[in-house]
Amino acid sequence: MTDLNYPEEGGTRHTPLPPGYHHLHEELPIGRGRAVLAAAGEAITTFRMHRAAGTRIRSDAPRAAPGVGVEVSLGIGPFRLRAPCSVVWTVTEEDRIGFGYGARKGHPECGEEAFVAELRPDGSVWFTVTAFSRPVRAVTRLAGPLVPVFQRQYVRHLGRTLRRLANP
Numbered sequence: 001m002t003d004l005n006y007p008e009e010g011g012t013r014h015t016p017l018p019p020g021y022h023h024l025h026e027e028l029p030i031g032r033g034r035a036v037l038a039a040a041g042e043a044i045t046t047f048r049m050h051r052a053a054g055t056r057i058r059s060d061a062p063r064a065a066p067g068v069g070v071e072v073s074l075g076i077g078p079f080r081l082r083a084p085c086s087v088v089w090t091v092t093e094e095d096r097i098g099f100g101y102g103a104r105k106g107h108p109e110c111g112e113e114a115f116v117a118e119l120r121p122d123g124s125v126w127f128t129v130t131a132f133s134r135p136v137r138a139v140t141r142l143a144g145p146l147v148p149v150f151q152r153q154y155v156r157h158l159g160r161t162l163r164r165l166a167n168p
Helices: 034-045 048-052 138-143 146-166
Strands: 022-032 056-059 069-074 081-092 096-103 109-119 124-135
Touching: 022 034, 022 146, 034 048, 034 081, 034 096, 034 109, 034 124, 034 146, 048 056, 048 146, 081 109, 096 124, 109 146, 124 146
Parallel strands: none
Antiparallel strands: 022 124, 056 069, 069 081, 081 096, 096 109, 109 124
């Protein structure tokens, strides 16, 4: 994808994450069993999780797939922060469902973020967010050490939202 603003496309798919970035890896329990995995995977890959968490999402397609353009935005009015991304990988396996998207030109950060639901051998279902990023615009540079704090809080909010969506 030529419009990504970083060279390590697919870097959230495996560890270790690329050096030179802030790394984020959060795992949150969301329930138990295949039905929870299926519901969580559907909510993740259709961007329903993001929307239910209050994030504005515009996408080129109803479901995450490599190459699908996504614009994530937070805030209101002149304080809205827009973040263009592209889905760079997806996974739909028996025990794992999710996707990773990467920042495109115009995003306030460069890097990638992945959202995956996983059914573990003990029957528990976990939501994992893995990311690497660094600021590229003045607003994120000025926010400095607050950005990772915000990211962790946002991921925990997504986890609570996904738990609610996957356990009706």
